[in-house]
Amino acid sequence: MMQPRKMFSVCIPAYNRARHLTALLDSIFSQNFADYEVVICEDRSPERELIAATVRDYQNKYPGMLRYFENSENLGYDGNIRTLVERAEGCFCFFMGNDDVMCPNAMEEAASTIKRHPNVGLVMKSYGLFDETPEKVNQVIRWFKEETELPAGETSIGFAFRRSGVISGYIVDRDSAQAVATNKFDGTLYYQMHLTANVLINKTAVCTPSVLILCRGNEPPQFGNSEKEKGKYVPGRYTPEARLNMVGGALSIIRDLRDTRGIDVVDEVIHDYANYFYPYIKDQLNLPIGAFYRLYRGYGRMGFRKYALFHLYFVLGFILGEKRFDALTAIVRKKLGRSPRLGKL
Numbered sequence: 490m491m492q493p494r495k496m497f498s499v500c501i502p503a504y505n506r507a508r509h510l511t512a513l514l515d516s517i518f519s520q521n522f523a524d525y526e527v528v529i530c531e532d533r534s535p536e537r538e539l540i541a542a543t544v545r546d547y548q549n550k551y552p553g554m555l556r557y558f559e560n561s562e563n564l565g566y567d568g569n570i571r572t573l574v575e576r577a578e579g580c581f582c583f584f585m586g587n588d589d590v591m592c593p594n595a596m597e598e599a600a601s602t603i604k605r606h607p608n609v610g611l612v613m614k615s616y617g618l619f620d621e622t623p624e625k626v627n628q629v630i631r632w633f634k635e636e637t638e639l640p641a642g643e644t645s646i647g648f649a650f651r652r653s654g655v656i657s658g659y660i661v662d663r664d665s666a667q668a669v670a671t672n673k674f675d676g677t678l679y680y681q682m683h684l685t686a687n688v689l690i691n692k693t694a695v696c697t698p699s700v701l702i703l704c705r706g707n708e709p710p711q712f713g714n715s716e717k718e719k720g721k722y723v724p725g726r727y728t729p730e731a732r733l734n735m736v737g738g739a740l741s742i743i744r745d746l747r748d749t750r751g752i753d754v755v756d757e758v759i760h761d762y763a764n765y766f767y768p769y770i771k772d773q774l775n776l777p778i779g780a781f782y783r784l785y786r787g788y789g790r791m792g793f794r795k796y797a798l799f800h801l802y803f804v805l806g807f808i809l810g811e812k813r814f815d816a817l818t819a820i821v822r823k824k825l826g827r828s829p830r831l832g833k834l
Contacts (some may be wrong), residue, residue: 610692
């Protein structure tokens, strides 16, 4: 007799950062929720043996709950996300970054949300940011103060697209995601945005005010090792070219939705990015003025220069610097109890 499917496959793309894996797995296996499996795909990193040893310990502690795979070649971020969806056996994929942690009761909260919304394709989490320890959260990112469902189609796609950039806590209907599998966006670092755009054509997005995960903010990026990523990204840091490639890659996904599926939210998405542009320049604020101006021009050519807030972010960011701008956004979010809404919703 076939066993019923688990509610969640907790999907972890593993590449280096073995030192953080114990904290992540502890946060998952300590949940007061049992209807899940954990799936890890290791992407041929230098720390493969350390990762495998940690996994074996947890497989012994929690038999039958953790499935582990080692990719024969380095697929890169996007290819590994796609492979995890393929390997997942649960009804929903609950992604976790390999250096982040899951909050207590996160899966119970997510499952409860899903049960209240039978056509949900994407659960949009609230999340916290920390640097050294999860006990000291710097900021909380929350879209709405109350649970909010967005109807399928252009409304949910336009709102959820940019807000799907953080992979931790990305919760998507597994079968819908698998049905739109493609390698055409490998190297963008935003494969989950392709899933968002296509899954939400027919399914709804639900935003939960519950903080489900905590993201580590001070880890250097690991991108740039796979064949699809080499030349675009430099492991260990975000160069101006990397930032331009990432945003350009995201826009290529939403333009492909228009060209292949006839759903045109390109201008809406570009405007949404422009309204919240600071994250795409915050780690570039120490550039020399000439390089910073070239970055500004490069983004402007993508279509952002039409919008006043895009220009304002560059000016204020350069004047205030990262620390003071971050402090300002933290104050605004704390006062509102959510991120400011600068668009239609």
